[in-house]
Amino acid sequence: MAMTLFRSIAFFILLSTVACAADRPNIVLVFIDDMGWGDFSCFGNTEAETPNIDRMAEQGIRFHQFYVNSPICSPSRVAISTGRYPYRYRISSFLNNRKNNKERGMAQWLDPRAPMLARSLQDAGYATAHCGKWHMGGQRDVDNAPPITDYGFDVSLTNFEGMGAKLLPLTEVPTADGGIKKGRIWDKAVNLGEPVEWRLRSEITGGFADKAIEFIDESAKKDQPFYVNVWPDDVHGPYFPTIENWSGTPHGLFLAVLREMDTQLERLFRRIADDPKLRNETLILICSDNGPDKNGGSAGPFSGSKATLFEGGIRSPLIAWGPGLIAKDQVGTVNKSSVFAAMDLVPSLLTIAGVEPPKDAEFDGEDLSETILAKSKQSRSQPIFFRRPPDRKEFQAYKDLPDLAVRAGQWKLMCDFDGKRVRLHDLNIDPSESNNVAEQNPDVTARLLNSTLQWNATMPMDAGDPAYQNSAALK
Numbered sequence: 075m076a077m078t079l080f081r082s083i084a085f086f087i088l089l090s091t092v093a094c095a096a097d098r099p100n101i102v103l104v105f106i107d108d109m110g111w112g113d114f115s116c117f118g119n120t121e122a123e124t125p126n127i128d129r130m131a132e133q134g135i136r137f138h139q140f141y142v143n144s145p146i147c148s149p150s151r152v153a154i155s156t157g158r159y160p161y162r163y164r165i166s167s168f169l170n171n172r173k174n175n176k177e178r179g180m181a182q183w184l185d186p187r188a189p190m191l192a193r194s195l196q197d198a199g200y201a202t203a204h205c206g207k208w209h210m211g212g213q214r215d216v217d218n219a220p221p222i223t224d225y226g227f228d229v230s231l232t233n234f235e236g237m238g239a240k241l242l243p244l245t246e247v248p249t250a251d252g253g254i255k256k257g258r259i260w261d262k263a264v265n266l267g268e269p270v271e272w273r274l275r276s277e278i279t280g281g282f283a284d285k286a287i288e289f290i291d292e293s294a295k296k297d298q299p300f301y302v303n304v305w306p307d308d309v310h311g312p313y314f315p316t317i318e319n320w321s322g323t324p325h326g327l328f329l330a331v332l333r334e335m336d337t338q339l340e341r342l343f344r345r346i347a348d349d350p351k352l353r354n355e356t357l358i359l360i361c362s363d364n365g366p367d368k369n370g371g372s373a374g375p376f377s378g379s380k381a382t383l384f385e386g387g388i389r390s391p392l393i394a395w396g397p398g399l400i401a402k403d404q405v406g407t408v409n410k411s412s413v414f415a416a417m418d419l420v421p422s423l424l425t426i427a428g429v430e431p432p433k434d435a436e437f438d439g440e441d442l443s444e445t446i447l448a449k450s451k452q453s454r455s456q457p458i459f460f461r462r463p464p465d466r467k468e469f470q471a472y473k474d475l476p477d478l479a480v481r482a483g484q485w486k487l488m489c490d491f492d493g494k495r496v497r498l499h500d501l502n503i504d505p506s507e508s509n510n511v512a513e514q515n516p517d518v519t520a521r522l523l524n525s526t527l528q529w530n531a532t533m534p535m536d537a538g539d540p541a542y543q544n545s546a547a548l549k
Contacts, residue, residue, distance in 0.1 A: 112374025183211020
């Protein structure tokens with residue numbers, strides 16, 4: 075009872091602080107597909123400039139120890155949308171066709187009864203829009219998934235992995251004789267909802283930005299607070315930059331689409347930053363859904379890539395921008411110490427918005443609103459647990475990958491489902507996970523191994539676990 079009272083008092087204290095800047099702040103979440111920790115130039119990229127995103131960092135704050143909750147797209151998106159571990163909804167890898175989803179022990183789509191951030195804000199009077207990749211149901215032959223608007227969004231515009239209105243990609247590839255080969259990809263996605271607009275893949279981020287701006291304009295006219303997802307997918311392979319910026323290598327193509335994405339996002343950032351009212355009343359968050367593909371971006375100083383539980387697969391860059399909300403003396407700084415995750419954004423953003431969470435919501439995420447607004451350097455109090463995708467025991471150059479992982483304080487432990495092949499790393503001195511210090515730290519190893527196995531036992535199994543084949547999950 076005392077703890078509940080304390081949390082309520084803390085909630086209203088922060089609410090009063092936020093209300094000084096904006097009664098109900100606007101929120102924009104830019105969630106980029108398959109982009110590595112080191113891909114923004116403000117996070118160390120020396121091969122490509124991202125000046126518009128860098129400007130947001132200079133006027134905001136960067137976080138170096140922010141994690142997504144899965145190294146692959148669909149479950150990562152579930153966590154940042156619900157504030158819960160995605161495994162609770164049996165989404166532990168990318169959603170595919172019906173047969174493959176079932177074979178991997180996965181759901182066909184996210185349960186629309188999940189505690190969606192968008193729905194909580196919508197219920198509180200926010201205008202809500204989703205613009206970009208969805209991939210939480212409605213892809214390939216899964217054509218009866220709920221529309222995106224069933225999850226708390228007033229409007230949506232997506233790509234080939236979601237139900238509803240969409241932008242679909244046209245491609246242009248230079249040929250050896252100096253010509254241009256034109257094509258379409260994912261053209262069967264027309265069956266997953268209309269209207270459909272075909273647009274060059276190199277321009278689709280701009281299309282999502284334009285939809286977001288249109289929605290922001292309408293909300294501003296009504297003086298209604300807004301929550302908008304802008305989830306670009308062009309830095310996910312295959313890469314199709316403009317012909318003028320074409321490169322002969324996959325990595326070169328990635329760098330080209332990264333630069334072009336940054337350029338296309340500028341008009342969205344400018345719409346908010348150049349409007350005095352919106353500038354003071356809007357929080358923009360920019361991050362990635364998982365680590366980079368081996369032929370794409372960079373994980374910076376970390377090992378691993380997407381689909382792996384190494385730091386490069388699960389650690390994401392995070393930028394928070396909000397001149398009227400973020401502590402003034404912290405603008406332009408880098409928070410290198412606060413450890414938290416994407417699922418923490420849901421309860422945190424509800425606090426920042428002054429919205430009580432649903433009474434029946436049981437978040438795995440924690441309220442770190444003061445950390446996001448640079449008024450504290452608090453970390454999560456609980457560890458962050460991870461499970462590999464069931465179809466990713468091997469991936470690209472990686473063989474026999476770890477099944478489970480946990481981040482707790484300075485420590486990172488990885489192991490298999492049976493608790494064997496334990497690796498322990500002190501990330502304060504070994505961020506590249508080069509030195510296994512499990513034997514030198516037996517107490518830490520035993521504690522984290524036990525908590526990881528106990529956590530995994532509370533989650534629904536998927537087909538990555540050898541025990542799944544003999545479980546009731548198949549009956």
